[in-house]
C-alpha cells in the first residue's frame with residue numbers, strides 16, 4: 633500500500649523538487665500540496681495523509697504553529713519538519729510540538745526518502761547534521777553535570793561495545809554519531825550505501841532501538857562513541 637503524503641511549503645519550486653524525488657519511489661504518493669500552514673487542517677481532513685512534510689518559514693502561519701494545531705486535532709498525524717536551521721533551539725521547539733522528523737533543506741534525495749520511510753513506519757528521523765548537534769549539546773550538558781560531581785580532569789573513556797557489535801558495526805555507529813549520512817559513511821569506509829544500510833539495520837536490531845537517532849543517543853549514554 634502506498635504512503636500518502638502532503639507537502640506544505642510556500643516555495644513552489646521546492647515543493648515540485650520534493651514531489652519529484654518522492655514520486656520516483658513507487659510506494660510514495662504525494663496526494664496534495666499547500667503553500668501555507670493555514671491550509672494544513674483542511675487538506676488533512678480531505679486527504680487523510682500518512683505523512684505531512686511541513687516547511688517552517690511560511691508567510692501567514694508558520695510550520696511550528698501549524699504542527700501544533702494539527703496535532704491538537706489529529707494527534708496521530710506524522711509530521712516531518714523542513715527547515716534551513718540546524719541549531720538545537722529550533723529542533724527542540726519543533727519536536728516538542730509533536731513532529732516526528734526534522735530535515736534540513738540542504739538534504740540529499742536519499743535522506744528525504746529515508747526520513748519518509750522511517751517516519752511512516754512509526755520511527756523518528758533527524759537529519760544527520762541535526763543529530764550531531766543534539767549529541768554535542770547532550771555531551772556538553774552531561775560533561776557539565778559530571779564536572780560538578782567529579783574531577784574535571786577525568787578523560788572521557790570510550791569503550792567499544794564489542795560484546796554486542798562487530799568492529800565494522802562499531803565504526804558505522806561512530807560515523808552515525810559524527811552526523812554522517814549513509815553515503816558519507818559509505819565514502820568513509822569504502823563500502824556501498826547498500827552495505828551501510830545493512831550494517832545500520834543490524835546495529836538497530838542488536839541495540840534494540842527503532843531508529844538511528846535512538847542508536848546514537850544510546851551509544852553516547854553508554855560511552856561507546858567519541859563526540860568529535
Ligand SMILES: [Mg+2]
Nearest residue numbers: 642687689690
Ligand atoms: Mg518557506
